[in-house]
Amino acid sequence: MDVSLVIKQRLEKLRLEQRDLAAAAEVTESYISQLLTAKKLPPEPRRTDIYEKMGKFLKFPSGKLAKLAEHQRKELLKRNLDDPPRPLFKQVRELILRKCAPEKEKQMRLIFEKHPFGEIERLVTQKLLDVVKRVAKDELESETWLQSVARLSGKSYEVMRVSILEFLDADAFNLSPENCVSFMDPLIESWDIDLATFGMEIVLNRRLIPGYVRKFEFVEREPGALEEEPALQEFLRHLSGTAGATEEEIEFLRRLRFDGKHPTPLYYYRELQNLRDPLHFTERAVGTIQKRRHPDDVKKQMQLDLRKSAIQRWAKNKTTGHKKKKS
Secondary structure (H helix, E strand, O other): OOHHHHHHHHHHHHOOOHHHHHHHHOOOHHHHHHHHOOOOOOOOHHHOOHHHHHHHHHOOOOOHHHHHHHHHHHHHHHHHOOOOOOOOOHHHHHHHHHOEOHHHHHHHHHHHHHOOOOHHHHHHHHHHHHHHHHHHHHOOOOHHHHHHHHHHHOOOHHHHHHHHHHHHOOOOOOOOHHHHHHHHHHHEEEEEEEOOOOEEEEEEOOOOOOOOEEEEOOOOOOHHHOOOOHHHHHHHHOHHHHOOOOHHHHHHHHHOOOOOOOOOHHHHHHHHHHHHOHHHOOOOOOOOOOOOOOHHHHHHHHHHHHHHHHHHHHHHHHHHHHHHHHO
16 A cells, blocks of 8 residues: 555545645645655655654554655665666756856866766765755754745745755756755855865855855875874883784774764773674684783773883982982
8 A cells, every 4th residue: 555545545534635734744735736646756754754744634653654655665666676877957967067166167067978977977966965965854844944945946935845855855866957946056056076086075055054065085095194092092002901912903993983082091902802802703713812801900000000100200300310419
């Protein structure tokens, strides 16, 4: 059973009209009509809030419409899996090129025309689409933001909500001129790409988007270029704490990254022991298993090393002081 049939049956049971459902979902009656007549594919559940609004209005259990839509879309995807990808509409390509940095537009136009919907064109299109989709999804519940975008596009609030729902369901293979006019045009100021690294910079409309510049890097970097955590440096200085770590193990620790947090030396000890523990891996047997040490022992050893260093500095300063007095 598909979504449109379930909704139509519920409307009849509750003696409601399509316009009532459209008002509850904050979309146009035309959009609801096209959904119910199967002229439009039900939108992707994770990209829209329409199922939650319609389900609440039609008194369905939470999540029922979204599950039906996901099943229906999967069945359709199986039938269309072998269809070749279609190239972009000419209007879509023109808008994307118009937004390109002026000094690169001619070069990118030659690439797009020489390799229609090739790897570069798909990369640029998909990245622009991803950025604008993220903004649209974040702001879908903001009536003020939607009103602002609607004014820029010359549309009503309800029509703009419909445009968002359709846009969130689009990808680089089915992006329409309407999608571009409604969102990519008003939200994107410009974009640029470094063809050597495939890094992109996307500038969004600063009147609508806080933090309007987005940068993306695709270049491979050498391990030495990665910044090393101070705690790792301290951990590596205490050779007793590393228990004879191999180059591969140290390189693994160097590659660990933390989002806004900074670990302690003790964290690296535990991470190293986890790496050596055969219970954590199922593929290959670990070649050499180092003897594990209790974390408290490592912490005490580090404290002893620090005290020893302090005593050595004190003794050195004392000796220097005596020499100065004699002279």
